[in-house]
Structure formats: C-alpha cells, structure tokens
Amino acid sequence: MDLTFQPILDKPAGRPIYIAGPCSAETEEQVLETARGLAGHQVDLFRAGIWKPRTRPGSFEGVGTVGLSWLKRVKEETGLKVTTEVAKADHVYEAIKYGIDVLWIGARTTVNPFSVQEIADAIRGLDIPVLIKNPINPDLSLWIGAIERIYKAGVRRIGVIHRGFSFHGETMYRNVPRWQIAIDLKRRFPDLVMICDNSHICGRRDILLDVAQRALDLNYDGLMTEVHPDPDNAWSDAAQQITPEQYHDLIKQLVYRLPTTDDIQFLETLDHLRQEIDDIDNEILNLMGKRMELADKIGLYKKRNNISILQTDRWNEIMERNLAKGRLQGLSDAFVEAILRAIHQESINHQASVMNEKTAGIEDEA
Ligand code: PEP
Numbered sequence: 001m002d003l004t005f006q007p008i009l010d011k012p013a014g015r016p017i018y019i020a021g022p023c024s025a026e027t028e029e030q031v032l033e034t035a036r037g038l039a040g041h042q043v044d045l046f047r048a049g050i051w052k053p054r055t056r057p058g059s060f061e062g063v064g065t066v067g068l069s070w071l072k073r074v075k076e077e078t079g080l081k082v083t084t085e086v087a088k089a090d091h092v093y094e095a096i097k098y099g100i101d102v103l104w105i106g107a108r109t110t111v112n113p114f115s116v117q118e119i120a121d122a123i124r125g126l127d128i129p130v131l132i133k134n135p136i137n138p139d140l141s142l143w144i145g146a147i148e149r150i151y152k153a154g155v156r157r158i159g160v161i162h163r164g165f166s167f168h169g170e171t172m173y174r175n176v177p178r179w180q181i182a183i184d185l186k187r188r189f190p191d192l193v194m195i196c197d198n199s200h201i202c203g204r205r206d207i208l209l210d211v212a213q214r215a216l217d218l219n220y221d222g223l224m225t226e227v228h229p230d231p232d233n234a235w236s237d238a239a240q241q242i243t244p245e246q247y248h249d250l251i252k253q254l255v256y257r258l259p260t261t262d263d264i265q266f267l268e269t270l271d272h273l274r275q276e277i278d279d280i281d282n283e284i285l286n287l288m289g290k291r292m293e294l295a296d297k298i299g300l301y302k303k304r305n306n307i308s309i310l311q312t313d314r315w316n317e318i319m320e321r322n323l324a325k326g327r328l329q330g331l332s333d334a335f336v337e338a339i340l341r342a343i344h345q346e347s348i349n350h351q352a353s354v355m356n357e358k359t360a361g362i363e364d365e366a
C-alpha cells in the first residue's frame, strides 16, 4: 500500500513535538496539577490514560469516563490539547464526546487486529489524529498492519509511538528499543510522524534523558514522557514517572540537531565521509567474496579427503582470536560475534553446496 500521511499537530518550529502527562488520570486534582505544571512550557499535547490495559487484573485499571471530564477541564483551563488511549469502539465514542484532540492506540491493542479493526470502524468518518504504539512484540508487519487499518478508515493524520518491545531476559530497559525496527518503519513511510515514548522504553528515571537524546539523534519527530506531581506514589508506572520540574529540566538538556542544512561546506564534508564509508563497504564485500572463494576451495578439499564441514575447534579459535582483536579496535563483543556468526554461516553454506551435501543440523549449530 502506498500511504501518504499528514501531520498529527502543527509541528513546532525548530524543536520536536513534546507530549507529556501522567501514565494514568487518578484524581481531578492530580490531573490538573500536572497540567498546570506543564502548561506554558514547551508541551504540545497532554497525555493521560483513562482506561488502563493492565497485565494482571486487580492493578489499577483506570478511572474510566469520569477522567474525560477532567481532561476537558485541562483543555479549558490551560489551553493544552489532550490525548488518551482507546482500546475499544466505546472508548472512541466517549473520547470524541468529551473533545479529546488526539487518540492513541496502546501496545497491547496494536497486537490484536480485531481490536484495531474495531477502533478503525469506530473512527471512520471522524477527523481525528491517531497515534499508534508499536506492538509489544518486535513485529514490524503487525505495526504496519495497524497503520493500514486506521488509514483505510480514512484517517490521514496518523503518527506512531515507539515504546520498545518485550524482552525475556536481563536488560537495562523495561522494553528494549530495537531502534532498527522503528528506523525501518520510518524508511518505509518517511512522512509518518515518529514519537519516542522514552518512559515505557526505560521503565526507570535515570536513563530517560539518554534514550530521549538517542531518539532525537535518530531524527524522531517528538517524545512522549510520563509526568506526575508525585511520581513515587503514582497509581501506575511509578518507577518511570518524573515531576513537571524534572521534565522541564530534561527537555532543557536535550540537544536538538537539525536533520539537514543548506551549509555547502557541511554538506560537502558529509558527502566526502559518506563516500569513504561507501568505499569501505565495497571493500568489505569484495573481501567477503574472496573469503567465500576460499571456503569453496576448502569445501572441495574436505570433500576429496572425506572430512566433515564443521570443525568446532577451529571455529572456537577464530571466535576467540577475533573477539580480542575487535576489542582493540573498539568493537563490542556482541558486534564481532554477530558478524563472525554470519560469515561462518555463509561459509558453511558455500562449503555445503560445493560438497553437495545436506546441511540440516549443521546450520543451527553454526
Ligand atoms: C501508557 O502509555 O501508559 C501505556 C499503557 O503504554 P503502552 O501501551 O506502551 O504499554
């Protein structure tokens, strides 16, 4: 599908879009206090969850429709535009009734095409911007599918929110960013507004700034951050929320670099450096081709002498030696290991085709 999008809001000049507000609307006071703390600063959209999709029943599931009237007051009192999460058709109808400016679809909803379709059908014919969070699992097609469903309902003011992906295992993040997935989406749809939800990626306060800066360095269009007047006592996501003051401080520390410039000298230097990178990429590919020719030769040689493809000792030795060399070059172990595995796999494929053998079993091991 060839899709063209329109901006979700008037893009502020010379800076990203800032979306901020509490994870959940808890009380009218808490909502208004947060909004008052944010209004008058660089905040383009006030967020608050009214219906909260919780992993387990029994945790705070949101105040429901009454919270919409609090958001209406936020608009009236502060002039801030407001957004909330919708997960069902009824949520859409209620939100519209109360004048919500932008809807967002949460990560647990994006995974479910039935739910996304229900929302799309409810939105059909309404002129309201929609932000679509990435699905909790790292599945770009599912994310694109949700965008297409909302698009087909006639909505053109669509944006996406990158909030990271579930990960089973030790990580410093609550949801691992997997930046490449969001970058692939942006490459596919360059005019799609891309917001980084640093709060849900981090799940903690101390790395919010780093992740926000990374997003801006990757040319994201904006940030969504959870802000609460008393974060430690928030009814949901307490560990990742910050006060309005801490939020303003964070925004102040961000460096916003322009995506492009007209400065000829800068462009020429950049062009030159890119040319060098292209040359190196070419060289790497040539060398890879040569390496595979050697693999073919070895394959033939092993075949003649009736020796199996995989020789674990040699593989371990290559890995150890190159990890050590990589460290000297400032390359991470993870990177060197990933490259070596890919090269080794390709080598095995070459040897296998030369030896004309079945490779099942060996490929997994490599
Ligand atoms: C939220 O924004 O508070 C939320 C529930 O986020 P997500 O859908 O990204 O988990």
Ligand code: MN
Pocket (backbone or CB within 6 Å): 023, 024, 226, 236, 237
């Ligand atoms: Mn939250």
